[in-house]
Amino acid sequence: MKLLSFKLGIHPPERKESTEHLKVEKAVEPKIVTIPLQQHIGAACEPLVKVGDIVKLGQKIGEPQGFVSAAVHSSVSGTVKAIAEKPAASGGEVLSVVIESDGNNEIDPSIQPKGDITSLDPKEIINIIKDAGIVGMGGAAFPTHVKLSPPPDKKVDLIILNGAECEPYLTADHRLMLENPEDIIYGLKAMMKATGVKNAIIGIENNKMDAVKVMHEAVQKEEGIKVAVLQTKYPQGAEKQLIYACTKKEVPSGGLPMDVGVIVNNVATAAQIAKTIKTGMPLIDRITTVAGKCIKNPKNLLVKVGVSIKEVIDQCDGYKEKPGKIIMGGPMMGLAQYTDEVALTKGSSGVIVFDEKEATTPDPSNCIRCSRCIQICPAFLRPVQIAENSAHNMMENAEKYRALDCIECGSCSYICPSKLPLLHSIRVAKRSILAKKRQQKG
Known part of the structure; x- marks a missing residue:
């Protein structure tokens, strides 16, 4: 079997064995949820509720502000206790709606099945996705209705579903493919109809051959949909790398997947689209892998949006010992959290929770000019040059070295023998460059 892949990249230890064979468990119903009004790329939502309001399960509580934004809904029924700035997964604080659950999960009257994709037209499908607040569930959280609405001059002819799940430890998508392939295919077909695309590929790494088998069987009778087996390598699930692996097309510098006629979405996003069309329920829960040496009993949990990290860890019987680092997402691209x-x-x-030994970062030493970061960079950049210019606040030079093309996969920091925080420096450069561009626009 020929395995598809991209150029360069790395192969960190997979460390999926603690959860890859564990079925998804439904988490215990929360007593309280804190729902951020910005948990997506784009503009934050404006609250539609006030303190003291009674809300229902699935009720819209945050109104999008602009096209690139996503509605926010209540994941419980109960009473709004506060609307305040709360710790955010992305760092800092974000305006959030705190809801005390009444335990009844009374569904909002607006939640009704949307019909069947055969009876829905493309515009209706996109509006359903938009109203449900569906975003990319692989971690990037880009509003899905925006991806499915390319401008008229961009002719899209292929959708790729990302089932690579190349991050170490994470097995949420793996379990979803094994346990709910039908919804993944249904959601994919809805996306195909919404965009008029006739062909689709589901990309899965070859460390998940059981999922390859299940998904291959699920598409046997589906016209235009096939499964591609990918080499297990990081970052195989990054958009541009996944597109190259599946099509050998290269997204141009500064470009988007639609520039080569492709839309990429996550398998979990497709499954959520199916759930929303069939039941009317917006995006209020998701599968999350809870793992790491510091977790007593790692699990794949179906958790509600707004539940605290501490609560999901308690459902895994807590910490084995004092945690050294808590990461939201995977260890390569995820973000360390200062509180659970x-x-x-x-x-x-x-x-993912590391113990104190794992969390210890070696002190960096001087660059030895080995060029390993250049040799493995999947975006064909010179990470050390970008990082050096960033460190000296020479952002124009960093931009000349194509800092904005960095996909922030962290491969350079991982491979660096001098343990230089290359990714952190590059992120600083990207944010500075983008901030300056926004200022120039006015």
């Missing part, structure tokens, strides 16, 4: 009171969001694919 942070709420899980639509993009929370994993919670």
